Amino acid sequence: MTTEPLFSIPRSSELETVTITFEGRAITVPAGISVAAALLVGGVHDFRSSAVGQAPRAPYCMMGVCFECLVEIDGVPARQSCIVPAQDGMQVRRQIGAPALDDVRFAEES
Numbered sequence: 001m002t003t004e005p006l007f008s009i010p011r012s013s014e015l016e017t018v019t020i021t022f023e024g025r026a027i028t029v030p031a032g033i034s035v036a037a038a039l040l041v042g043g044v045h046d047f048r049s050s051a052v053g054q055a056p057r058a059p060y061c062m063m064g065v066c067f068e069c070l071v072e073i074d075g076v077p078a079r080q081s082c083i084v085p086a087q088d089g090m091q092v093r094r095q096i097g098a099p100a101l102d103d104v105r106f107a108e109e110s
């Protein structure tokens with residue numbers, strides 16, 4: 001039986017990174033993580049406001065079920081940030097209330 005670890009953590013100098021921008025603030029994170037994970041790593045805890053009452057909301061399930069993580073990505077509103085991989089240069093903004101239906105596009109259209 002092997003005693004080698006099943007997972008290895010690359011040294012920080014070996015990590016490939018991407019930089020996204022959240023409301024003008026650059027956040028550099030390891031490549032391959034979701035936009036929601038990147039925002040949480042960057043200290044963002046208020047992703048959107050609710051359509052009724054404007055209450056601050058943040059990710060809950062991190063697997064595409066609850067829709068609490070909606071943000072605007074590159075001008076497209078209501079994107080589920082927990083299932084969108086962070087890519088270099090993405091411009092992310094808070095989702096304020098409900099988007100207009102005309103502004104909503106599905107991922108394959110964007």
Ligand code: FES
Binds near residue numbers: 062
């Ligand atoms: S955190 Fe639940 S859908 Fe994104």
